[in-house]
Amino acid sequence: MFIAKDWEQYELIDLGGGEKLERWGDVVLRRPDPQIIWPIQPRNRKRWDAADAHYHRSNAGGGHWEFRKQLPERWKIQYGPLHFYIKPTNFKHTGLFPEQAANWSWIMESIQRAGRPIKLLNLFAYTGGATVAAASAGAEVVHVDAAKGMVQWAKENVQLSGLQHRTVRFITDDVFKFVMREQRRGNRYDAIVMDPPSYGRGPGGETWKLEKDLYPFLQTCLSILSDKPLFVLVNAYTTGLSPVVLSNLMKLTLGQRYGGRITTGELGLPVTLSDLVLPAGILGRWEGQ
Structure with a gap:
């Protein structure tokens, strides 16, 4: 297991009752997580009751935040040289997945160790955690996400980290169509990072299901890798998908x-x-020879 253990400004305080208690900078949030199938320990109850905000899931879907005190609209946290804006959203998220810090450190180390210019493509790039990490390490980055608001958030994270002088292109587009266009244009990348959803629907009604579509998508991505690729990183949150299955997919595409x-x-x-x-x-991490 790759454990994100080097945080100072984020802390997973406790787990219980289908929820997690977290500290984001100076703000303590209480959010649901279906994997937590044991109760809150009575000795820790006071910590839970003192949370600054609590996201309540609705039986009808979605949910809402209950704020115990006035919070700023957004605030900042830091991981090493990387800086991010945090904001409680309507869908329980905060704009950052802290477990990805284990990948950010690896991305930075891999790029710095390469000793050559690296052009990186970040797909399904969200608010740009991997984009900020790669730019911080000196890579040229192309950041692609279909959600305009997330792309804007990523731009602000890059600026917040003092990286506005780096070469970062922000593109709001359907990821699959973008990759196909890059293939036709002959554009190539030394590294690719992707965080595909379990399920998605495109603007033209196209459907994406990770179990069905990840293999052909990885095959397509081979065509936009450079002659000497550095790495490909695939993240997956699909329930029940085994790391061994992901290893098999990468062996049958990148490995071959x-x-x-x-x-x-x-x-x-x-x-x-x-x-x-x-x-x-x-x-899943593939590294070139």
């Missing part, structure tokens, strides 16, 4: 084409008030 090394596993967050670890999706 380039050889190299494949590493897969789970992402995790350590819990402060216990020796528990919260699993938070899986990853």
